[in-house]
Amino acid sequence: PEAITVAELANRMAERVADVVKSLMQSGIMATQNQTIDADTAELIIEEFGHRVTRVSDADVEDVIKVAEDAPEDLQGRPPVITIMGHVDHGKTSLLDAIRNANVTSGEAGGITQHIGAYQVTTDSGAVLSFLDTPGHAAFTSMRSRGAQVTDIVVLVVAADDAVMPQTVEAISHAKAAGVPMIVAINKCDKPDANPTKVRTDLLQHEIVVEEMSGDVQDVEVSAKTGKGLDELLEAIALQAEILELKANPNRAALGAVIEAQLDVGRGPVATVLVQNGTLRQGDIFVVGEQYGKVRALINDKGERVQEAGPSVPVEVLGLNGTPEAGDVLNVTETEAQAREIAEYRAQVSKDKRAAAGAATTLEQLMQKA
Numbered sequence: 175p176e177a178i179t180v181a182e183l184a185n186r187m188a189e190r191v192a193d194v195v196k197s198l199m200q201s202g203i204m205a206t207q208n209q210t211i212d213a214d215t216a217e218l219i220i221e222e223f224g225h226r227v228t229r230v231s232d233a234d235v236e237d238v239i240k241v242a243e244d245a246p247e248d249l250q251g252r253p254p255v256i257t258i259m260g261h262v263d264h265g266k267t268s269l270l271d272a273i274r275n276a277n278v279t280s281g282e283a284g285g286i287t288q289h290i291g292a293y294q295v296t297t298d299s300g301a302v303l304s305f306l307d308t309p310g311h312a313a314f315t316s317m318r319s320r321g322a323q324v325t326d327i328v329v330l331v332v333a334a335d336d337a338v339m340p341q342t343v344e345a346i347s348h349a350k351a352a353g354v355p356m357i358v359a360i361n362k363c364d365k366p367d368a369n370p371t372k373v374r375t376d377l378l379q380h381e382i383v384v385e386e387m388s389g390d391v392q393d394v395e396v397s398a399k400t401g402k403g404l405d406e407l408l409e410a411i412a413l414q415a416e417i418l419e420l421k422a423n424p425n426r427a428a429l430g431a432v433i434e435a436q437l438d439v440g441r442g443p444v445a446t447v448l449v450q451n452g453t454l455r456q457g458d459i460f461v462v463g464e465q466y467g468k469v470r471a472l473i474n475d476k477g478e479r480v481q482e483a484g485p486s487v488p489v490e491v492l493g494l495n496g497t498p499e500a501g502d503v504l505n506v507t508e509t510e511a512q513a514r515e516i517a518e519y520r521a522q523v524s525k526d527k528r529a530a531a532g533a534a535t536t537l538e539q540l541m542q543k544a
């Protein structure tokens with residue numbers, strides 16, 4: 175892979191580094207001056223500045239372009255991130271509770287998951303798996319769609335006494351849109367009226383052909399209540415993860431995604447962040463969406479303070495100046511000035527956008543009145 179640092183690119187174009195960073199951000203790319211961008215992105219930016227791209231020869235590119243992304247030798251295996259999806263009340267949280275030997279369901283208001291829970295589980299065979307539990311309520315569709323972007327594998331939970339329902343279909347389309355492999359967990363198989371075959375035939379209508387029907391989507395009959403099939407489900411996940419050969423570089427500045435965030439009365443803004451690459455450490459300075467901060471504390475899924483969180487690890491991050499949005503990207507930066515500048519710039523851009531949208535509405539209203 176070929177790349178160039180932002181500073182070097184600015185230097186070559188004789189443009190201000192800040193202007194190049196801003197232009198990148200307008201294209202949705204977060205890069206500070208010392209970070210590298212790939213050749214194609216560089217080309218786009220060069221054109222945007224009205225310069226001509228002069229890639230005289232491959233050798234010339236080699237000269238300009240430095241090492242990109244993570245070198246293959248820096249990559250190490252990382253745990254898979256598995257998102258549990260499915261229709262409301264089909265047993266997503268119960269299933270995860272059973273896997274974790276925990277009991278989250280009973281503590282939930284009305285038994286309905288209101289937020290995304292993020293947990294790590296170590297299987298009997300020693301495999302580490304990161305799970306995200308998504309709310310089944312229709313109001314959380316957008317959150318769930320964001321959930322699908324940080325995930326490597328979707329476990330689609332379908333209750334055997336209810337079969338495929340609207341949010342099952344929604345989950346299928348999210349998984350398909352994200353291009354994420356799916357494993358079907360046919361839950362509540364302990365129930366007398368359980369009909370796993372109906373689940374499988376229903377799924378056919380949505381182009382999901384499970385292994386039991388000679389397709390290639392793994393399906394497992396489970397019961398969160400009795401524990402039936404849970405080991406088999408974990409095996410299916412581990413197998414799928416192995417095929418994906420998931421890798422990350424733990425020895426670089428962290429990059430993560432906000433799973434959820436809220437303003438906590440005692441602790442201030444708190445974000446649950448899934449680290450996607452690198453290692454996030456206490457004391458790190460970061461920008462996340464329109465907010466920035468310095469990691470004051472990291473808290474793992476068991477409520478324990480930790481010093482660092484590597485790839486695929488979900489952690490609560492304290493030390494934010496404001497509350498970010500679910501789905502925001504977290505980047506560690508070198509200086510606080512940098513983090514603040516980027517956050518403020520983004521805030522300004524979205525403020526301008528809102529103002530523009532506001533103006534459009536007003537114009538529309540005026541037209542209607544006329």
Ligand code: GTP
Nearest residue numbers: 262263264265266267268286287310362397398399
């Ligand atoms: P939302 O978060 O609201 O979308 O629901 P959920 O999918 O997380 O379902 P939850 O785990 O809260 O379970 C819903 C109900 O089904 C609860 O009353 C569970 O006790 C029950 N349940 C879940 N799994 C099983 C199972 O395998 N067998 C039986 N009999 N009941 C189950």
Ligand code: MG
Nearest residue numbers: 266267286287
């Ligand atoms: Mg739930």
